[in-house]
Amino acid sequence: MSVNRKKVDVICEFSRDGTIIPIKIRTADEDGEYQTYMIKGYRTLTGQGTRTLPDGVYVNDETLIFECNIIVFGIRKLIRLYYKTDEHYWVMTAGK
Secondary structure, three states: OOOOEEEEEEEEEOOOOEEEEEEEEEOOOOOOEEEEEEEEEEEEOOOOOEEOOOOOOOEEEEEEEEEEEEEOOEEEEEEEEEEOOOOEEEEEOOOO
């Protein structure tokens, strides 16, 4: 399965126990203009072992994974955010 992967900026906050909470993402659209989207809900998929997820991204226990809901033009969309701790960048994939 070929899924579009895109590097994004992610704003997060941390709970008192150190858990990361994604708050919003920022990404450039096809015209190069930055768009910001608030994360309306998420669940973490981190720490479930080494595997390839349905969107084709290979992860391990060091990869932070969040399945998030955002609103784009009034429509709720499901995205996945991946943070590669060893490479220090965020990647987003979008579901259908």
